[in-house]
Amino acid sequence: MVKAGEIAKGAPLQTAGNGADHDGGEQSETAARLEAAWEAIRAGLRRDIGVRLFDQWLRQLSLGSFCAPTGTLDLTAPSEFAANFVASNYGARLTLAWRAQNAGVAEVRVVRRAGAARTLALVPSPATTTAEAPAEAVPVAVPAAQPDGFRPRHDFTSFVADESNRLAFSAAQGLAAPTQPMFNPLFIHGGTGQGKTHLLHAIAGAFAQHSPGKSILYMSAERFMMEFVNAIRANDTMAFKARLRAARLLLIDDIQFIAGKGPTQEEFLHTINDLIDSGARIAIAADRAPQAIESVDKRILSRLAGGLVADIQPAGLELRLAILRARRAASGSSAVGDEVIELLARSIRSNIRELEGAFNKLIAYSQLMGRAVTIEMAQTVLADSLRANARRITIDEIQRACAAHYRIDTSEMRSARRARAVARPRQVAMYLAKKLTPRSLPEIGRIFGGRDHSTVIHAVRTIEALRKENADIDQDIRTLQSQLEG
Template identity: 70%
Template sequence: MAMSQAGTGAQDVAPLDAAWSAIRTGLRRDIGARMFDQWLKPALLGDYCPDSQTLDLYFSSDFTANFVTGQFGDRLRMAWRSAAVGVREVRILRAPDASGPRLLEVAAAPAAEHAPPMVASAAASNFTPRHDFAGFVTGESNRLAFSAAQAMAARAEPRFSPLFIHGGTGQGKTHLLHAIAAAFIADMPGAPVLYMSAERFMMEFVNAMRANETMAFKARLRAARLLLIDDIQFIAGKGSTQEEFLHTINDLIDSGARIIITADRAPQMLDAIDPRILSRLAGGLVADIQPPALDLRLAILETKRAFAGDPPVPDAVIDFLARSIRSNVRELEGAFNKLIAYGQLTGRSIDLEFAQAMLADAVRANARRVTVDEIQKLCAAHYKIDASEMRSKRRARAIARPRQVAMYLAKKMTPRSLPEIGRIFGGRDHSTVIHAVRTIEALRQSNPDIDADVRALLRQLEG
C-alpha cells in the first residue's frame, strides 16, 4: 500500500524533495525553459511506496498527466533512478481532490516569460508581483500600450476588445499581461482569468482532441472573463488550432469578456494566420511597443537605481548602460542587475571601468551593425538629395557636404577601412575619406547646424 509523503516523516521526505529540486533544474536545462515551465513546473510530489519504490507525481488534470506521460515519462523515470534515492518507478497522475493526501509543494523553478496556463478567481498570487502597473516605466514608445492595458484591467467596461499588443522580445508585453491580470483580479476577485501562451493553447488543444476532452477544453476557455494569450504568432500555419482559436475569441467577445493578445509584429504582418482571425484582432485596439529610446532607458535605470540599495551606481554608469544596451528593456534591466549582484558579492564599488569590463559581452551583442549603404540612404533622405549622389562625382556644396557627413558616419559607425569606404562612395581614394572625416569633426565644433544634423543622424542609426 502506498504511503503519503505527509506520513513518512521529514527524514524520509527530505531526500525526495532534494532530489526533485535537482531533477527539475536538470530538466529545465535539458528540455528548455519554455517547455519545462509549460508542462513540468506545475508537478507536485505525491505518494511514495518504499516497498515497490514507486513515486507519484501529480498534475492538475488527466489531460496534462497524459501529455507528460507520453512526452517525458521515460526521461522522468531515468532521472529519478539516477538520483539514487530509492525510486525505481514513477507514476504520473492527476492530483487527488482536497480530501486526498496532502501534497508536498517543492521550490518553484526560476520564472520564465512563457508561463503555464493560470486560472485565478480569488487572488493574483499566480502572477509575478513585480510585473504590475506601478513597475512599468512609460515613455513615448510604450505609452499607448500601457494606457490601453490599464483600461482593460479597470472595472469599467473597456471601449474596445480585443486589445492587441505587439513589439519585439523583451519590450514589456508579458509584463503588461501580468499587470492586467493582477489588477483585474484585485478589483474583481470573483471573475475567472485565464493566461497562457499561444504555443500552450495549441498543445493543449491538440492533446485534448487526442484524449477526447475537447469539450472540457472549450468550456474552460469560454468560462474566462479575462483571457490573455501571449505570442500569438506561434499558431501560424496550424489550421485546426486557428479554427478553435477563432471560435473562442468570437464566443468570448460576444459574451462581453476581455481579451488581450500579444505578438512580435502587427496583425497585418503575421504570416499564415487565418484572415478571419486577423480581422478580429485588428477590429479592437492595436498598440505597439517600440524599442525604448534613450530617455526611456535612462528613466528605467533611474527607477531601478532608486530601489537597488548598495553599492551605489554613479551617473556615469547609468549613462553608459543606457547608451550601450539598446535592444530591449529586459536586457537593459539584466545588465543593471548583473552589476549590482557582482558588486554585492565581491564588495567592489561600481564605477565606469568595472561596468565596462563586466558588460563587455552584452555591449558587443548590442552593437548596432550599421552598413554604409544604410548610412548613405539615411543621409540622402535627411538632406533631401538622391541616394545615388553619394557615389556621384558632383562637387556642388549641396551634394558634397551630405556626402562628407555620410563618410564621417561610415568611419565612426562601421568596421570598414578607409579604402573600403572610399570605394563604396564612388571609387574615391582613402585620402578623400580622411579629409571628409576631419572636415566634419571641425565643423561640429564650429557649426551648430552641422552638429545638430550629425547628432540627429546618430540617434537614428543607434536605434
C-alpha cells in the same frame, strides 16, 4: 477540530475533540508539530525570496485542513487569484519545504480561504476530508496553462511609457479598468522583448485588484494548442472548453504560434466568440499585426481586429535611458552611475528584455564580487552583449548625417573650402568619425578629401574644447550621435 487563530501572525492554536480515529492528545500533538514546522518554513521562505515578495504573497497564507492518511496539507489564501498565484509560483517550493520538515506532509495544496475563518482540521481519512474542511474552502487547482504564473513586478507602475508604446499602454490600462472597456479584444504586437508580456501581466494584476473573485486565465498559444490536443486524446474536451469559457479575463501570448493548426484555430475562434459574447475581456499578444500572421483563419483575424490593434515600436535612446533609470531607482542601487547607464542605453538596442538583463547582471556582479560598477567593469562583464549589439557606423553615414544637420551638400565634407559654414560641420564629422568608428586618423583624413592626420587631430581637439564651452555645439553632437547610433 483544531482551530487556529491568526496563524500568520503567530496566534496560538486551540484544540478540541474531533474524529473517531484521533483523540484530543494526538490532534494537539499533530497541530503543534504542523504549526512549528510552518513557522520554520515561513522563516526560511522569508529569507530565501526576500521580505518584499514574502510579505506580498506568502505572509497571507494560513494552515488549513490536514489529511494524515494521505499526508495532504491545505494552505489557505484570501482569494482565488492569490491561491492560483502562490500555487503556480511557489507551490513546488512549499511542497519541498514541508517534506524537508519531516512533519508527515507529503503534498501541499493552496486553496481559497472560507470567509474570514482560518481553521486547521485534522482529517482522519480521505473520505471525511470534505466534511471536516471549511464548507467554502474550495481547492484551487493550478491551471496547467499557467506554468509561469503572474509576475507581480510586471505592473503598470513599473512600465515606462513614451510615444513608441503609449497606445498599447493606455489600451491595456483601459482593458483592466473596473469600468467596461471601450475596446475588446485588445491585440498588442511588437518585436521580441519590447514589453508585450509585461502589459499582459499588468492587465491581470490590475483586473484582479478590483475583481478578486473572477477567473483569470493566462496562457501561451503553444500551451493552448498542447492542452487542446491532450483534451482530445483524453476524450475530455468538454472540461477544457468549460475552463476556458469560465474565464472573465483571457490573456493569450505569442498568438502567432497558433497559426496553421486547423482544429485548434476552430476551437480558438469559438472560445473568443463565446467569451466576447459573455462580456469577458481578452488581450492578445503577438510579434506582428494580425493581418501579417500567415495561414491564420480569416475569421479569427476579423474578430481580433474588431477590437483595438496597438503596436509597440522599438525603444529609442530616450526610452532606454528612462527604463534603466527606473530600474536603478527600483533596485535602490545608486552604485550604477549615469555614465554606465548611458553606455548600456547606447550599446544595447536589440530589445528591452536584454537591456534589463544586462543591468541586472552588472548589479549581481557588483554585489557578488564587491566591486564598484564602472565603465571598465561594465565593458568587461558585458563584452559579449556589447559585441553582439555593436553596429558598424560608417564615415559615409557620418558625413551624410552632418551635412543634413547643418544643411550643406555632402560633397563639402571632402572639399577644400575653409569657410566656417563648411569647416565647422566638417570638424564635427571628423570628431564623430574618430569617436564612433575604428578607423585610424590617417584613414579618416584620406576619406575627408585626402587631408593629413594632423588636420583630424586638430578637428577633434577643437570640437572637444567647444563642447565644454558652447551648449549648442554640445547639443549638436548629442543629437547626431543619438541619430547615428539608432
